[in-house]
Amino acid sequence: MNWYLYALKKYAVFSGRAQRQEYWYFFLINLVITLVLGFADHLLSTPGSEEGTGLLGGVYSLAILLPSVAVGVRRLHDIGRTGWWMLLSLLPVLGFLILLYFFVQDGQPGTNEYGPNPKEENDMGHMTV
Template sequence: MNWYLYALRKYAVFTGRAQRQEYWYFFLINLVITLALGIVDNLLNTPGTGEGTGLLGGVYSLAVLIPSVAVGVRRLHDIGKSGWWMLLSLIPVLGFVILLFFFARVGQPGTNEYGPNPKEETGMGHMAM
């Protein structure tokens, strides 16, 4: 949960790097919350449920849109790629597969053009989960 909150605190930070743990814990907790809100939306039959996204899920999705893109950009920076690669998400299926491959890669050791390696810094890089 600490990684999720850490990513949220960096709400619109598109600079620097994010190690794999930061990205994947944010992704996992975000997925669990989205699924839980989908169940609640269905149980309460909130507006929009029939179209696929209920009111609660829709509001949550909008709230985490910017942090999701920001942590993805920082993750790409960790492997030495520009944040503009996030635009691949606009390409159905293929874009998702390519980004999945990028997000799973090990970050570049040492400092790259986007900053120091977060694993080598003190603080969140050594957070015990």
């Protein structure tokens, strides 16, 4: 849960790097919340729940859009790629597969053009001495 909150605190930070752990925990918790809200939408018969995205899920999706893009951009930075690669998410299947491949890769060791390696930091952001 700490990684989820950490990513939310950096909701509009598109600079720097995000290690795999930060991205995938954020993704996993988002998935769980989305499933729970979808179930709640279905039980409550909120507007849009019959079409797949009810009121609760829709509001959550809008609220989490910017933090999701930001953590994705930082994840791409960790492997040495520009955040513009996130535009691949607009391509239906191929874009998803390419981004999935990028997101599972290990980050570049040391410092790259986007900042220091987050694995070489401890306590979520504090550099080791």
